[in-house]
Amino acid sequence: MADASSNHVPVLFSFSVFSRPSSVPLGSGYEVLVQKFLSIYGSQIDVHRKFLIQVLSEEWGQYVDLPKGFAIAEKCKLRLVPLQSDIPTLGNLSPATTIFFCCDMQERFRPAIKYFGDIISVGQRLLQGARILGIPVIVSEQYPKGLGSTVQEMDLTGAKMVFPKTKFSMVLPEVEAVLAETPGARSIVLFGVETHVCIQQTALDLIGKGFEVHIVADATSSRSMMDRMFALERLARTGIIITTSESVLLQLVADKEHPKFKEIQNIIKASAPESGLLSKV
Template identity: 55%
Template sequence: MSSFKCLLVFDNQAKCVEISEGTTNRSLLQLLRSTFQNQSISLIQQWRSDWNSWVEISEDHVANEGMQKYKGISCKSVGNLSPSTSVVFCCDMQERFKPAIKYFAEIAEVGNRVLKTSEKLGIPLVVTEQYPKGLGKTVEELDIGHAAVLEEKTKFSMMTPKIVEFLTSQVHLQSVVLFGVEAHVCVQQTAHDLITRGYDVHIIADATSSRTQADRHLAFERLRSLGAFVTTCETVLLQWVADKNHPKFKEIQQIIKISPPDTGLIMKSNI
């Protein structure tokens, strides 16, 4: 495969790199982010010498050879969700964590609402289990029978080679809906790895926890600063259906009809 030289531009910085012909826009976006260490870059513009101006890239691939010029634009995503471009990540909801994690039973109940909805809407599911030999399998309260990937791991991030390969093969996926434990370790590191690869990440706060509330809430602050959307189960489910006339709306309505349990999101004062 041939390649071409490319001048990457961001703010007052510019670096020349070599890019393979056929590089996807997502790969180019990732290159811009890593080159300038700016995770908020979300748009790419290409210099059009015939127009003497920058234009936003809309092609599926970068195809022209020769010296090209691309500019990264900082623009925060607004976090739109669609079933056709979403994937659900369930992180390490395992038996041995039950007695240790704050509000584990409650976040599992909320997490199962996400899983049921993902199955009804045909949204792929990725599940990991951290060292299951010692920490047990995913709790039986969670219905993960429709998982596209069920991966054992020892690293904290869910982004194992198998899961990276799965995401790479699903080029239409843009948004990752992520929940599980622990918020400040595996969930946070997974979100970081996903964001640096160009995905929108939505953290289901009422289905995500840690051993301590301090770690949990500080993790949510950190995740927001990384660019993740810290949200709730019901918010995401209704974003997916978007319209009361959606053919699956009544089924999803039954899932959220009963108010979710208290998952400890509101910090209580002792005063």
């Protein structure tokens, strides 16, 4: 029964011999259930496996390891079942289910990061597109006291969150709180520096939490092109989508008749810089 005060539904999540009570918002669908399940058991299972929902069967057996004082009023009607076969990641994007992550595009990195001017230019296009389409943007700054703020060329107006960090991954508790406040979020578009450090660790943390990750290759770089190349190859093998800024923006509008198409078209009218990044993807 739903709790009228919190508008949440109690749920019992079970895996192997462990069962844990939790809750999800009333009306939650499959993706919310999977993400909640992975948040509880993600360290114990292969988080890259896909799941389907199975309707109640008498063959499920009995619950074990129930939390103290937790009673079962009726058998669960649904369960999540991991699929053995891999399902290709389709990578569909829509504004309603997408969040942009801009990682550490800071002033002190300017002389060290290869083709930094190019990725700033492309990153700014992505920020413009996010504002036009109403997509939340989360921006990190690595130790800004020593490395400076985000470069002035990138307009952070309207960003949902700009936060300092010392951890390489952007997936910190405050970011997880923002993601939790956006239950429909499914896809993360990630760009910035460095590809083999903060981008890679952020991407792996995100897929570990059930998100689909798109890394924008023409807005992502490192000090070393070898580090960048092998990081992108490794991430692609995990099912992360390596894409480009124009592909992302046009996929988000999807139709020439989209009310914001003209504005997005103006952003990409001039092609993104064909820098030395091209031959190092």
